[in-house]
Amino acid sequence: MSLQEVKDAWIYLDRNTGIWRGQVEAAQGVFQPIHWVALHRMQCVLRLSPHEGRIVDIGCSYGILTLNMAWKKPRAEVIGLDPDEQRLAVGRQLLTEHPLSNCKFQRGTVEEPGIPPRSCSGIICTETLDHIKDIKPRLKEAVDRLLDLLLPGGRLILSIPALEEMGKETAPLPPSPLSMKDFSFLRHIHEDRNCPRWWHLFYVDKV
Numbered sequence: 001m002s003l004q005e006v007k008d009a010w011i012y013l014d015r016n017t018g019i020w021r022g023q024v025e026a027a028q029g030v031f032q033p034i035h036w037v038a039l040h041r042m043q044c045v046l047r048l049s050p051h052e053g054r055i056v057d058i059g060c061s062y063g064i065l066t067l068n069m070a071w072k073k074p075r076a077e078v079i080g081l082d083p084d085e086q087r088l089a090v091g092r093q094l095l096t097e098h099p100l101s102n103c104k105f106q107r108g109t110v111e112e113p114g115i116p117p118r119s120c121s122g123i124i125c126t127e128t129l130d131h132i133k134d135i136k137p138r139l140k141e142a143v144d145r146l147l148d149l150l151l152p153g154g155r156l157i158l159s160i161p162a163l164e165e166m167g168k169e170t171a172p173l174p175p176s177p178l179s180m181k182d183f184s185f186l187r188h189i190h191e192d193r194n195c196p197r198w199w200h201l202f203y204v205d206k207v
């Protein structure tokens, strides 16, 4: 697939998009102009996600996954949550450039999502739990809160960096407080083997 075809197929940050103006020049790699959320990981998350119902992307940052989810899943209602208003503003700017009636951004966190319990078909929380200060002793509580948002049969999709893999290619790396064994309290975890090995991407279905 050519770079032009990739650009036609995805909503992404480019040199015209708000705070990233100028910095895109420094990015490396064929998919970097799309965003630092690697295209391949985004495709994996999209494949795992439901097609209908309310899908909430918690810790959505600039909203790239949120927007592409809404675009590719027109029957779903997609909400991007983040505590950082500047990041949400970038998502909203992209939303004016790519109007999607099934997408919105609002302030929210894992701890206080502002989403009614048992109202969602999907919850996405990628590269976010590991960004919460002192998360480790509160991890089960945080994950239980995310599961509470799901309807029965809904899917929780999580990812954390696989720093042991990243470390082979890039150094130095910031320490990550979480590894897969920290999620051992979850039963029936499915790990997505298609995801680039820099990340652990996994999901649980609510019974």
Ligand SMILES: C[S@@+](CC[C@H](N)C(=O)[O-])C[C@H]1O[C@@H](n2cnc3c(N)ncnc32)[C@H](O)[C@@H]1O
Binding pocket: 037, 058, 059, 060, 061, 062, 081, 082, 083, 084, 087, 108, 109, 110, 111, 125, 126, 127, 128, 131, 132
């Ligand atoms: C590395 S970014 C993840 C972006 C995106 N989800 C991804 O997969 O690439 C982490 C995001 O988590 C947000 N964040 C930090 N603390 C949070 C919390 N307690 N609840 C929800 N999001 C949080 C940050 O503002 C930031 O946008």
